[in-house]
Amino acid sequence: MSANQFKSPVIRWIDHRLPVFSMLHHTAHDYPTPKNLNYMWNFGSLAGLSLAIMIVTGIVLAMSYTAHVDYAFSSVERIMRDVNHGWMIRYIHMNTASFFFIVVYLHMFRGLYYGSYKAPRELLWILGVVIFLLMMATAFMGYVLPWGQMSFWGATVITNLFSAIPYVGESIVTLLWGGFSVDNATLNRFFSLHYLMPFIIAGVVVLHIVALHRFGSNNPIGIDTRGPQDTISFHPYYTIKDVFGIAVFLLLLAVVVFFFPNAMGHPDNYIPANAMQTPAHIVPEWYFLPFYAILRAVPDKLGGVLLMFGAIAVLFILPWLDKSPVRSARFRPLFRIFFWVFFANAIALGYLGGKPAEGIYVILSRVATAWYFIHFLIILPVLGMFETTKPLPKSIAEPVLGGFSSTPEQAYAAPRRS
Amino acid sequence: MVKPDTNKKSASGDAKDPGRRDFIVVATYAMAGLGAAAVAWPLIDQLNPAADTLALANIEVDISKIAVGQSITVKWRGKPVFIRHRTADEIARANATDVADLRDPQVDIARAEKPEYLVLVGVCTHLGCVPLGQKTGEVKGDYDGWFCPCHGSHYDTSGRIRKGPAPTNLEVPPYDFLSDTVIRIG
Ligand code: HEM
Ligand code: FES
Numbered sequence: 082m083s084a085n086q087f088k089s090p091v092i093r094w095i096d097h098r099l100p101v102f103s104m105l106h107h108t109a110h111d112y113p114t115p116k117n118l119n120y121m122w123n124f125g126s127l128a129g130l131s132l133a134i135m136i137v138t139g140i141v142l143a144m145s146y147t148a149h150v151d152y153a154f155s156s157v158e159r160i161m162r163d164v165n166h167g168w169m170i171r172y173i174h175m176n177t178a179s180f181f182f183i184v185v186y187l188h189m190f191r192g193l194y195y196g197s198y199k200a201p202r203e204l205l206w207i208l209g210v211v212i213f214l215l216m217m218a219t220a221f222m223g224y225v226l227p228w229g230q231m232s233f234w235g236a237t238v239i240t241n242l243f244s245a246i247p248y249v250g251e252s253i254v255t256l257l258w259g260g261f262s263v264d265n266a267t268l269n270r271f272f273s274l275h276y277l278m279p280f281i282i283a284g285v286v287v288l289h290i291v292a293l294h295r296f297g298s299n300n301p302i303g304i305d306t307r308g309p310q311d312t313i314s315f316h317p318y319y320t321i322k323d324v325f326g327i328a329v330f331l332l333l334l335a336v337v338v339f340f341f342p343n344a345m346g347h348p349d350n351y352i353p354a355n356a357m358q359t360p361a362h363i364v365p366e367w368y369f370l371p372f373y374a375i376l377r378a379v380p381d382k383l384g385g386v387l388l389m390f391g392a393i394a395v396l397f398i399l400p401w402l403d404k405s406p407v408r409s410a411r412f413r414p415l416f417r418i419f420f421w422v423f424f425a426n427a428i429a430l431g432y433l434g435g436k437p438a439e440g441i442y443v444i445l446s447r448v449a450t451a452w453y454f455i456h457f458l459i460i461l462p463v464l465g466m467f468e469t470t471k472p473l474p475k476s477i478a479e480p481v482l483g484g485f486s487s488t489p490e491q492a493y494a495a496p497r498r499s
Numbered sequence: 500m501v502k503p504d505t506n507k508k509s510a511s512g513d514a515k516d517p518g519r520r521d522f523i524v525v526a527t528y529a530m531a532g533l534g535a536a537a538v539a540w541p542l543i544d545q546l547n548p549a550a551d552t553l554a555l556a557n558i559e560v561d562i563s564k565i566a567v568g569q570s571i572t573v574k575w576r577g578k579p580v581f582i583r584h585r586t587a588d589e590i591a592r593a594n595a596t597d598v599a600d601l602r603d604p605q606v607d608i609a610r611a612e613k614p615e616y617l618v619l620v621g622v623c624t625h626l627g628c629v630p631l632g633q634k635t636g637e638v639k640g641d642y643d644g645w646f647c648p649c650h651g652s653h654y655d656t657s658g659r660i661r662k663g664p665a666p667t668n669l670e671v672p673p674y675d676f677l678s679d680t681v682i683r684i685g
Pocket of ligand 2: 623625628647648
């Protein structure tokens, strides 16, 4: 849309000199979107909303939070008891972190199922994995801030992962701590970084969107859009669909915030940090459990750490592991089965990560860990070579309109201007 | 699926008979606005003093040690409060002033529960400096009360503004006498 199509003369004046309105309009209004997107395409906007909620509530929490080992725990308790609405703001921050991960996991599984990581969207996918890594770092450091027992011991265990690195490991850990154990210096730098990283995430999200709009959204049948008969404008069709998703999301979030605010947390984090005593059973936040299970499955310190990071590293090279030219699982009967096996396996890893590292749980963790890597490193490349895929429709419009799709004028034109 | 709407009236609506779609759009925006306001309020209200801050909002002061003609300064809600044990002469002068001449007309008895004790928030009503006149030897201004050095406001023996840029009298905080010798401020 050209600038002079805006009604307000003020907007026109500004846009002529600083085309922010055209850019916004182009991104969130005109943007031609495949007409067949299903609800799995809602999770991107929900992730964006989650990030916004985290930043707003986080900035507010930081106004009453004290990053010092002697005051951190009581400053959080003061937020809970004395600061106006502080309990609600903190519960929103805590639980939106969990919801953020739920949303992002679903967003990623969507990508896996519909082959959204394939050419030409490899960089889009990689930027997504970068966001995921940054989120994990942010959430980890945020969990340290209330300085409860889980904060302290989580920080100790996770930073100690780096001690597995040969030769320099110990020095790296000392560097991370700024001392000889997790202490005040650690808490201060974690607070600083916890404040910073969400804004870095927001920056990467912008790149993610730029990459998305280069080729447009993928869609449930995974074939390219061939022209206007295959797309509808983002506004109002997908804005309203996203708003509906947001309403459902906020409703569920409100139920958890107001009725089960601590369901996804660990009660031990309401015990002030004690460097002299480790809780009997230490577990990370639920969203880290699958990776934690992989870490513990390996009976070797360095091996466990490498495999855990490897579990994320394979996501980076996924676009080159799965060589099948067909994107959507709808037309890949074998891949589809393996996808669901992988999904169940991921849930199983999460379950096992929360169990004590003993007996049958260790054995099952090893099987599930092995399968995680077999899926990416063996199944996907092999399927790409040998799988017989189902015939693809000629266009997005075709399955709906039959033969008419070839003549764009006859395809039902959703009103493009109303 | 949506077909291009041929019924112009219901699609675009007009002022007298808004179409159903217009109603839905307006209702949606209204609900979103309400929701946004409901969310904004707690985020703004958290800036207000917290419960523990409010709990410290009143103090008790023993005034039995203040000799006639002397003042003490105590801290209340982070601000100085002046408590002056006034001389008979100061009380008489405060009462003798013609209220009609004042910028912020107020009689002295309305400003002191017991005339001997004047309790004031020691913050200049101009731009917030602490006026001089508490300690012996400090400038007390042309009216023998307090003088604000920042921009030259003169207050009288009742803490009323007499000269200079300040718009109103020094504020009297809420207080009461718990006994003859103890007052509670706040
Ligand atoms: C990607 C976005 C973010 C994620 C995933 C995240 C995650 C977390 C988590 C898991 C906690 C621990 C909750 C608890 O048990 O108390 C936390 C606490 C905290 N976060 Fe964030 N956060 C994010 C953004 C922010 C931002 C932008 C700020 C602003 C500076 C912030 C400030 C805080 C503060 C002050 C705490 C400690 C208070 C508390 O424990 O509730 N966070 N964060
Ligand atoms: S602040 Fe006292 S005269 Fe300006």
